Amino acid sequence: MDVSAEKMVWALLVLAVGAACWTASRWRRTKAPGSLKPFSAMPAPPQTFPFGNLPDLTKGKRLQFHLVLHNWALQLGPVFRYNVLGSWKVVVLDPAVLPAIIGRPGLPKSKMYKKFRELCAWSDDFLFTRLDVHDAHWKSSRKTLARAFSADEIRKKFGATTDAALELATKLSALPPGTAVEAQDAMHRVTMDVTLTAGFGIPSNAVALFGRPVPVLEALHYVYKQSSLRVTNPLVCLYERWLPFLPAARENRRRHFHLYKMYEDMYDQLEAKWPVAEDDNSMWGCLKRIEDPVTGKPLSRAQLVPEMAGIFLGALDTTGQTCAITLGLIAGHPEVQRRLAEELGTRGLLATPANPVPRRPEPEDLAALPYLEAVLRESLRLLPVSAVGMQRATAAPVTDLGGYAVPANTDVLAFVYGLQHSSKYWDAPEAFRPERWLTPAPASKARFNFPATNGKAEDGGAARSNLSNASRSGAEPRATKWMSAAADAQDGRKAAFLPFSGGPMDCLGQRLAMMEAPLILAILLGRFEAELDESMGGVEGMLARQCNTFTIAIDQGLHMKFKPRAGWLPEPAAHQGLRSKE
Numbered sequence: 331m332d333v334s335a336e337k338m339v340w341a342l343l344v345l346a347v348g349a350a351c352w353t354a355s356r357w358r359r360t361k362a363p364g365s366l367k368p369f370s371a372m373p374a375p376p377q378t379f380p381f382g383n384l385p386d387l388t389k390g391k392r393l394q395f396h397l398v399l400h401n402w403a404l405q406l407g408p409v410f411r412y413n414v415l416g417s418w419k420v421v422v423l424d425p426a427v428l429p430a431i432i433g434r435p436g437l438p439k440s441k442m443y444k445k446f447r448e449l450c451a452w453s454d455d456f457l458f459t460r461l462d463v464h465d466a467h468w469k470s471s472r473k474t475l476a477r478a479f480s481a482d483e484i485r486k487k488f489g490a491t492t493d494a495a496l497e498l499a500t501k502l503s504a505l506p507p508g509t510a511v512e513a514q515d516a517m518h519r520v521t522m523d524v525t526l527t528a529g530f531g532i533p534s535n536a537v538a539l540f541g542r543p544v545p546v547l548e549a550l551h552y553v554y555k556q557s558s559l560r561v562t563n564p565l566v567c568l569y570e571r572w573l574p575f576l577p578a579a580r581e582n583r584r585r586h587f588h589l590y591k592m593y594e595d596m597y598d599q600l601e602a603k604w605p606v607a608e609d610d611n612s613m614w615g616c617l618k619r620i621e622d623p624v625t626g627k628p629l630s631r632a633q634l635v636p637e638m639a640g641i642f643l644g645a646l647d648t649t650g651q652t653c654a655i656t657l658g659l660i661a662g663h664p665e666v667q668r669r670l671a672e673e674l675g676t677r678g679l680l681a682t683p684a685n686p687v688p689r690r691p692e693p694e695d696l697a698a699l700p701y702l703e704a705v706l707r708e709s710l711r712l713l714p715v716s717a718v719g720m721q722r723a724t725a726a727p728v729t730d731l732g733g734y735a736v737p738a739n740t741d742v743l744a745f746v747y748g749l750q751h752s753s754k755y756w757d758a759p760e761a762f763r764p765e766r767w768l769t770p771a772p773a774s775k776a777r778f779n780f781p782a783t784n785g786k787a788e789d790g791g792a793a794r795s796n797l798s799n800a801s802r803s804g805a806e807p808r809a810t811k812w813m814s815a816a817a818d819a820q821d822g823r824k825a826a827f828l829p830f831s832g833g834p835m836d837c838l839g840q841r842l843a844m845m846e847a848p849l850i851l852a853i854l855l856g857r858f859e860a861e862l863d864e865s866m867g868g869v870e871g872m873l874a875r876q877c878n879t880f881t882i883a884i885d886q887g888l889h890m891k892f893k894p895r896a897g898w899l900p901e902p903a904a905h906q907g908l909r910s911k912e
């Protein structure tokens with residue numbers, strides 16, 4: 331055979347193999363309904379008539395829905411279903427199946443949101459707005475908002491975050507020795523100040539009011555808790571709908587309207603005071619530039635208030651809880667705290683008698699704190715704020731989920747807590763071991779890093795996010811990359827770590843979160859030794875009180891003491907952000 335004929339044979343062979351792979355993958359995607367196992371064959375926990383599994387889900391005083399699901403997953407495997415009031419829900423924690431839920435094209439989120447809204451909201455509510463990739467409005471909004479999360483924009487928020495954390499440090503240092511502080515509340519104040527002042531240009535003084543109530547936070551937390559309660563137990567909202575004059579129903583309605591009113595006020599302040607310049611890529615600037623995909627015009631007030639509320643909601647508790655929980659875990663593991671202090675010391679960020687006023691951190695410091703990064707990752711693995719995970723609903727009558735046919739309109743859950751606690755992917759999954767993130771992958775591979783991009787548009791989400799780089803890198807579109815990482819199911823760090831979700835709808839603010847959280851932690855831990863208050867019963871006591879109130883939280887408070895480090899001279903508060911009247 332001459333050379334050209336041989337080349338031809340090889341080319342044909344390659345084409346034939348390519349065609350076979352393509353056909354096989356098409357066949358897999360369009361597998362005939364008959365080749366799927368029936369929905370009834372999917373494992374399920376035993377039910378109690380007539381409420382299905384409701385008694386299990388509502389048992390006990392705490393909202394520990396994620397722990398009930400985890401327990402079922404241990405018994406039933408990575409794809410199972412449970413029943414509440416006659417309606418089936420599917421739970422998935424198999425990385426190979428997750429792309430069919432949250433990858434592209436994935437399942438629509440809007441159907442699930444519609445149900446959620448019916449359960450939890452009292453009007454055409456402002457709480458949940460961002461729908462799904464099948465929605466032209468979502469596309470237009472995500473693309474425009476991405477500029478607000480570019481590396482340049484995140485760098486701009488570094489100063490405001492530093493100010494807010496330093497101001498909190500000053501407040502903590504003024505407390506009488508041994509005072510216990512509710513760490514979740516303290517952290518929410520910091521993230522609220524950062525989001526409002528640096529994100530929207532709205533004056534905020536939640537940290538300055540430390541020790542006194544902040545109405546927005548109180549309203550938000552009430553609404554979160556009540557909404558989580560109603561999702562776990564839909565009977566609550568049924569009887570409230572039928573008996574709206576009940577005191578509990580009236581209180582819930584009142585708080586919802588209070589929160590909506592606050593959002594409206596916030597919008598009015600912005601509209602009146604902050605006209606948006608062409609190059610304004612603040613959150614408010616980007617929101618104002620979103621165009622209605624149907625009319626091509628900027629969004630109306632009625633469309634923008636929910637968008638603004640969505641960002642506010644996405645930014646506050648998620649990062650605040652992550653910081654608080656990480657502090658709690660560090661306080662409960664003195665050896666981790668010691669090692670962190672050493673690392674901060676190498677950068678001049680630790681208060682000591684020889685360094686009484688640690689310098690202000692610079693953006694570049696974060697990339698040089700690999701152990702802090704490992705601690706944060708481990709905290710996001712052990713207690714991910716979105717513990718229950720990503721909820722979607724099937725659109726088509728038969729969807730292939732792990733080989734099972736799932737009927738249309740079924741709720742499906744990509745169960746993050748179960749995935750991140752699976753012994754299939756993690757050694758000793760219940761242990762807090764930051765070291766698992768240090769080897770064998772060098773810490774330099776993924777880090778807190780937001781290089782200047784000179785205004786180039788980019789998605790602030792996973793494409794270039796720090797934590798998710800473990801599973802995504804290079805130029806490949808992120809959904810594809812993430813899916814192939816999911817297929818590489820042996821390394822938990824690649825396949826089974828989704829605190830910010832995955833696929834096209836992943837967290838838009840993750841890069842901001844991964845600037846805020848380590849910076850706040852570095853500032854506080856450089857100045858204080860964190861301790862759990864005796865009332866917590868140690869780290870075991872803290873973990874036993876984990877609950878779900880929209881984000882994961884520690885029920886009845888995460889009470890901690892912050893002992894100033896020897897030699898530290900507290901800096902005067904240098905809050906340079908916008909202040910509102912106290």
Ligand code: HEM
Pocket residue numbers: 432460461472640641642644645646648649652715716720721829830831832834835836837838839840842843
């Ligand atoms: C540690 C902190 C955070 C965690 C763990 C977290 C986690 C998540 C998760 C799990 C989702 C759901 C994605 C899905 O449904 O597939 C999400 C969505 C979102 N997050 Fe975050 N988040 C955090 C911080 C933030 C911050 C600081 C912002 C800033 C505004 C933010 C903005 C958003 C937005 C806008 C979405 C909706 C994305 C979309 O629909 O396209 N998040 N986040």
